[in-house]
Amino acid sequence: MKTFRKLVYPYCVWLGIFVVVPMLMIMIYAFSQAGNDVTTLSFTFNNFAKFFDPVFINVFWKSIKIALITTILCILLGYPLAFIIANSNEKFRATLILLMTIPQWINMLIRTYSWIGILSEVGLLNNILSFLGLPTVSLLYTDFSVIIGMVYNFLPYMVLPIYTSLNKLDPNLINASYDLGANRVKTFQKVIFPLSIPGVMSGIIMVFLPAVSSFVIPKLLGGGQYMLIGSLIENQFITVGEWNFGSAISLIMAIIILISMYVLKKFDKDITEERGSKA
Amino acid sequence: MIKNKTGKFISNVYLIAMLIFMYLPIIYMCVFSFNSSRSLTRWTGFSTQWYERLFSDxxxxxxxxxxxxxxxxxxxxxxxxxxxxxxxxxxxxxxxxxxxxxxxxxxxxxxxxxxxxxxxxxxxxxxxxxxxxxxxxxxxxxxxxxxxxxxxxxxxxxxxxxxxxxxxxxxxxxxxxxxxxxxxxxxxxxxxxxxxxxxxxxxxxxxxxxxxxxxxxxxxxxxxxxxxxxxxxxxxxTIMVSIVTIVLVLINVVPVINAKMKNKKISEEGNY
CATH class of the missing domain: 1.10.3720.10 (MetI-like)
Incomplete structure (x- = not known):
């Protein structure tokens, strides 16, 4: 069987060139001065120091804030949805899951773009409001429109893992809980919810990650001046041309995300292990 | 789990509301692709000019x-x-x-x-x-x-x-x-x-x-x-959405219909 071990080599080379080297390149750029040749590389922390300028730190916090709000909204909206789907009758369930996944197959830019027509000054929402005799609101190019766009795009990433973990749940456990005298609220609190936490956890990872680094949604629904960390990076590379500073921001973001993922996964593991040892 | 009538009603309303949330933008966009003017917000009449432009582009x-x-x-x-x-x-x-x-x-x-x-x-x-x-x-x-x-x-x-x-x-x-x-x-x-x-x-x-x-x-x-x-x-x-929807529905519906036909055949054969 050792003959097959060699099959790994080509991809090792590929990973080295196209995954590892690019990460190293980001690091090199992040720690070096602009306009430098590889031969005259000079080490500097300037790019990181620049990031701590209040302007950029604010962008950073704002991104975290928007991503957190998006994640929380996705849990609040997505959990009941997953719960309802998991509890609907079997024939209907497949259709509902299909309905949840169809929008995901549509290009993300197109889905986001379509909100402009609804939220704009003279859009559908304001037409409805004025039809009802209510004052119109300007929603496009605000935090609100960006959050709506994110929730809209990432909600299925929350619903599907929660649905999967609810679906895997052994109905006997729920029946046992009822038999032992727990009411529905108690059963949900003590049995269903704790067992669905792995689903919620992967939902959080799958929503928070793209939300914190997205630059398309803030660009389309936040307007040209709206800055989140993703759009800041894009700006540095495409518009400003400061690759070194852009690399430094990317490095900071990548490290924060990899660490938080590690922590979340560990936390998730601890919970399951704790349950395992109790049982 | 959701057994009583009010619970069922609330969950159905919620389900429909969420489906509207997910599909409204897509449907809205499809409708306005047939609008006769450039506006994405005011309906001015039916036309296929954007499709003509699309195919000539x-x-x-x-x-x-x-x-x-x-x-x-x-x-x-x-x-x-x-x-x-x-x-x-x-x-x-x-x-x-x-x-x-x-x-x-x-x-x-x-x-x-x-x-x-x-x-x-x-x-x-x-x-x-x-x-x-x-x-x-x-x-x-x-x-x-x-x-x-x-x-x-x-x-x-x-x-x-x-x-x-x-x-x-x-x-x-x-x-x-x-x-x-x-x-x-x-x-x-x-x-x-x-x-x-x-x-x-x-x-x-x-x-x-x-x-x-x-x-x-x-x-x-x-x-x-x-x-x-x-x-x-x-x-x-709109064209991309239609293609995706048709393909997904076909993938999901055809096996179901096939299975049903087979069942029917078996039960019919059983009748003879």
Whole structure:
């Protein structure tokens, strides 16, 4: 069987060139001065120091804030949805899951773009409001429109893992809980919810990650001046041309995300292990 | 669990509300693709002029061509590389397997934009001209990990003795690979290929940073068009939405109908 071990080599080379080297390149750029040749590389922390300028730190916090709000909204909206789907009758369930996944197959830019027509000054929402005799609101190019766009795009990433973990749940456990005298609220609190936490956890990872680094949604629904960390990076590379500073921001973001993922996964593991040892 | 009537009612209302939330923008866009004026907000009458413009627009046709071509090539390459690597990994020593799977996770865990600028920096310092090739390389790179992820679990459940037996009976390792191992893990390869294809079709961020020389995929085109109001995007989107919906419905409905027909046949035969 050792003959097959060699099959790994080509991809090792590929990973080295196209995954590892690019990460190293980001690091090199992040720690070096602009306009430098590889031969005259000079080490500097300037790019990181620049990031701590209040302007950029604010962008950073704002991104975290928007991503957190998006994640929380996705849990609040997505959990009941997953719960309802998991509890609907079997024939209907497949259709509902299909309905949840169809929008995901549509290009993300197109889905986001379509909100402009609804939220704009003279859009559908304001037409409805004025039809009802209510004052119109300007929603496009605000935090609100960006959050709506994110929730809209990432909600299925929350619903599907929660649905999967609810679906895997052994109905006997729920029946046992009822038999032992727990009411529905108690059963949900003590049995269903704790067992669905792995689903919620992967939902959080799958929503928070793209939300914190997205630059398309803030660009389309936040307007040209709206800055989140993703759009800041894009700006540095495409518009400003400061690759070194852009690399430094990317490095900071990548490290924060990899660490938080590690922590979340560990936390998730601890919970399951704790349950395992109790049982 | 939701047993009483009010509970059922509330959950149905909620379900419908969420479905409206998910589909309203798409339906809205499809409707306004038939609007006679440029406005995305005021309905002025039915027309198909945006579709006519769409089909006469050379850049759109080109973008569709590049999107499909890159997706097909990236799927083929990443499926082959991913499958071979997964098979190799399943036979590798633990340490090597751990190292490679961890590096393999990087493109999936890293935010797209980080992968994208890493690639962009690499291509820039290699002096590669940005365009079709760079885009294809980038797509293969971010698709392959998903193929490996899908194939690996299938290999774990495989009996190693079967390939061993094939070789004892005179098969070359290559024959054993193609005729014995691959057929057994085919479902994993298929789902990996499907995911790779959709990831590639859908990608914007990575393509945006690594392409150049006028090579655009649909996402990049939509992005550049969306800077001003442009109903041709709606027309293009409507067509894409229709294709996706039809394909998905067919994939999901046809097996059900087939199964029903079979059941019917069996029960009819039973009647005779």
């Amino acid at each position: 050379y850049t759109i046709g080109e973008a569709v061509y590049y999107t499909v071509l890159v997706a097909l090539l990236a799927t083929i390459f990443s499926t082959i590389i991913g499958t071979i690597t997964a098979i190799g990994l399943s036979k590798s020593r633990y340490v090597i397997r751990e190292i490679i799977t961890n590096i393999n996770d990087l493109p999936m865990m890293n935010p797209d934009i980080v992968t994208a600028i890493g690639m962009m920096l690499l291509f820039a310092s290699l002096g590669l001209e940005k365009g079709f090739m760079t885009m294809l390389i980038a797509h293969i790179t971010f698709c392959t990990p998903y193929v490996i992820l899908n194939v690996m679990p299938k290999l774990r459940g495989l009996d190693p003795n079967i390939a061993e037996a094939a070789m004892d009976l005179g098969a070359t390792p290559f024959q054993a690979l193609i005729q014995v191992i691959v057929p057994q893990i085919a479902p994993g390869i298929m789902s990996g290929a499907l995911i790779a294809f959709t990831m590639s079709i859908d990608d914007f961020v990575i393509s945006y940073f690594v392409t150049g020389n006028g090579v655009k995929n649909i996402s990049i085109l939509v992005y550049s068009m969306s800077k001003r109001l442009n109903p041709t995007i709606n027309a293009l989107s």
